[in-house]
Amino acid sequence: xxxxxxxxxxxxxxxxxxxxxxxxxxxxxxxxxxxxxxxxxxxxxxxxxxxxxxxxxxxxxxxxxxxxxxxxxxxxxxxxxxxxxxxxxxxxxxxxxxxxxxxxxxxxxxxxxxxxxxxxxxxxxxxxxxxxxxxxxxxxxxxxxxxxxxxxxxxxxxxxxxxxxxxxxxxxxxxx
Numbered sequence: 810x811x812x813x814x815x816x817x818x819x820x821x822x823x824x825x826x827x828x829x830x831x832x833x834x835x836x837x838x839x840x841x842x843x844x845x846x847x848x849x850x851x852x853x854x855x856x857x858x859x860x861x862x863x864x865x866x867x868x869x870x871x872x873x874x875x876x877x878x879x880x881x882x883x884x885x886x887x888x889x890x891x892x893x894x895x896x897x898x899x900x901x902x903x904x905x906x907x908x909x910x911x912x913x914x915x916x917x918x919x920x921x922x923x924x925x926x927x928x929x930x931x932x933x934x935x936x937x938x939x940x941x942x943x944x945x946x947x948x949x950x951x952x953x954x955x956x957x958x959x960x961x962x963x964x965x966x967x968x969x970x971x972x973x974x975x976x977x978x979x980x981x982x983x984x985x
Contacts, residue, residue, distance in 0.1 A: 812865050812951055816848040820860060821950035827943045834937065842949050853878045853942075860946060868947040875939050882939040889928045901929045909933070 814820055821842040826835040837843050845851040847861050855877030863869065875881060895901055907919045909931075923930035 814847060814861055814863050814865075814948060814951060816861065818847045818951050819844060820847060820948060822860060823947045823949055825945050827945075828940055829943075834942070844950075855942075856944065856946075859944070860948070863946075863948050865948050865951050868945065870943065870945045872941055872943045874941050878940070878942050879935040879937045880939075882934050886933040887922065887930060888933065889930050892925075892927050892929050895929055907931065 821844045823837045823842050824835075825833055825838065827833050843852075845857075847857060850857075853873065855873030858877070859869070859871045859873070892901065895907070899905070901921050901924050903921055903924060905921045907921065909917045909919045911917055917933060918936065919931040919933050920936065921929055922932045
């Protein structure tokens with residue numbers, strides 16, 4: 810009998826995530842399957858919606874619109890910072906990733922998008938904001954006991970409780 814995935818189930822999935830240009834931004838290949846509980850908001854909303862209703866052993870490919878993934882790009886999340894507020898080394902360069910710390914201690918990735926003599930412009934949007942994401946997913950298990958030492962629970966996809974925060978890709982550096 811095939812078991813259909815429903816709210817409350819703990820599922821294990823193998824996945825590969827691609828951008829519109831076909832480039833892979835994250836995959837479980839070479840790692841343990843991603844494990845998460847349906848309905849617990851451990852993964853982006855669109856991913857969870859697509860997995861719910863699948864069956865164990867089923868494989869499918871689906872595209873998640875940006876609003877069901879990491880949302881749109883918010884212009885207000887691009888900020889200028891006085892250059893002297895950043896460490897002198899390494900020298901800031903466009904494309905470089907920084908890790909900022911919020912007052913609550915949370916680490917937030919920031920991408921340098923412009924550098925002048927006295928200012929650095931950083932973008933705090935999630936690196937996948939504004940992008941539609943295509944996943945190929947295979948359900949490899951359901952309701953199997955969780956292993957508290959299993960790294961898959963802290964995988965990039967399940968790193969946070971809020972889908973808007975960093976944690977679901979390999980494009981960030983040091984954001985976990």
